[in-house]
Amino acid sequence: MLKKIPIHQVQLGMYLQSMEGSWLSHPFWKTKFVLRDPADLEALLTSGVPMVWIDVSKGSDVQDQAVPDTLVQDLVDAPSPASASTPPAEAAPAATVAPGPARVERVSMGSEMGRAAQVVNRSRQAVTALFGEARMGKAIDPEMCLPLVEEVADSVSRNPSALISLARLKTKDDYTYMHSVAVCALMVSLSRQLGLDDTQTREAGLAGLLHDIGKMMMPLDVLNKPGQLTEAEFDIMRSHPMRGYMMLKEGGAVPEAALDVCLHHHEKMDGTGYPQKLKGEQISLLARMGAVCDVYDAITSTRPYKAAWDPAGSIQRMAQWTGQFDPVVFKAFVKSVGIYPVGSLVKLESGRLAVVIDLNPQNLAAPMVRVFYSTKSKLPIPVQMLDLANPANSDRVVGRESPQDWGFTHLDDIWRKT
CATH class of the missing domain: 1.10.3210.10 (Hypothetical protein af1432)
Structure with missing residues (x-):
């Protein structure tokens, strides 16, 4: 029997059937498996995936008491399984994805x-x-x-x-x-x-x-x-x-x-x-x-x-x-x-085309973009900058587009404008 649950209710022993959200936000390159490794649980809880489907006939069901917030925070703060002191030249296992310390303040x-x-x-x-x-x-x-x-x-x-x-x-x-x-x-x-x-x-x-x-x-x-x-x-x-x-x-x-x-x-x-x-x-x-x-x-x-x-x-x-x-x-x-690196051509839900001009590190699916073309009118439109992560913005990326398919040869000029 399949059951859809929020990410904070996921526990070891559950059978993961599928995960919601962009496939690139998923922490695994497999689906349909029993979650047994605490490191896998940590990766899932910190991935940004909002909901998952579990099969309770193949694994554990949701317990009456949800995972405490403190435990979730402990998992988020847990050290990477691959020690940072491992010499890079040795055959070390890949490190768990975790942002490293910034040396200077990030700028636009x-x-x-x-x-x-x-x-x-x-x-x-x-x-x-x-x-x-x-x-x-x-x-x-x-x-x-x-x-x-x-x-x-x-x-x-x-x-x-x-x-x-x-x-x-x-x-x-x-x-x-x-x-x-x-x-x-x-x-x-x-x-x-x-x-x-x-x-x-x-x-x-x-x-x-x-x-x-x-x-x-x-x-x-x-x-x-x-x-x-x-x-x-x-x-x-x-x-x-x-x-x-x-x-x-x-x-x-x-x-x-x-x-x-x-x-x-x-x-x-x-x-x-x-x-x-x-x-x-x-x-x-x-x-x-x-x-x-x-x-x-x-x-x-x-x-x-x-x-x-x-x-x-x-x-x-x-x-x-x-x-x-x-x-x-x-x-x-x-x-x-980024899922959509700077210079990528993306299509928005509004039907407009835009070039990615910067990333939003907290939400890779919602970059900063410059809108410049309408797929509905098939005509250029006034260039407009949008922060797709801004709650006041109602548009969103629905997919990437090939510049060659549209005959665009000037995208670099658009994203390089400061």
Whole structure:
């Protein structure tokens, strides 16, 4: 017999049949199971899911006394099962999703855009010079990279979307360099979402910055080829993690965590990745994080051989790639960049189209948007900014739209306006 109950009444021993709300707010990548693990209960209670359906013929029923509020609060405040002191380079289990401590007060997207643009420009110059020296065989000095990582981390602390979104707007010519900056920023943001400490977050950022250094050892005609690679060319490109690892290892000063991410960011949870076909917990936490960040920036960027996918569509596609990513790490990643990342085209219940211009961290399904088009009249309308999380607002997102389907090529100009 099925019964619909509010989230605060869920207890261990219940058989979960289904959960209400957006699928991305669900804390599990499975349904229809008996809730036995206290960590799973904690994840469910803190997920924002409002109601669940339970099958009382297969598990416990609601007890007369509801779960006390104090117990719920204790579960919310409980430490993550994966200790924050676990060295990132070890094969640690993925951390429970929990927001990390903010280093500085969060500001709006508009307030951070100017500073983020300056960081992006300095980063482009620094990484281009750094990678140029690596191509000439010079050793990488991580001490020279840390000020750049700190600048990126500070911008991410103020507003993650600003720098991450700007770094996504790379050209075909500077893709390799700006991809490294973008992955650095994504790794920092994800580290904070997973609750890693400042030292681990700094190492994650450095690892993101250096993860593709092996591409400096690839032939330029293969690296920058405008068309699809042949199988032989793919074999050459698949050697870049090992080549990068050896390059950094020979320098002797790069942390083990960065070496590990460089070598293993193309491994997959199901063991089908490369270069070593590691599987599951054989892959370190930071390498699992690197895998998600690397792919997201790659598919949302224009490449020599393909156009960029839109941010929200990329998240949706990545969620369907069973076996590639650590589910908990991926869920944390979605929480860090948003269900509808900045730059996403969304359709509102009113029939209007809008571009996401900032996130509401407390409600990822209700971002800040700029409305600019009516699907009813098929005509542009006066641009209007809406905070969809504001109770006074009566509109809401009903789904993402493909910019290509509508022929929109100017969305970046809309969300970048401050």
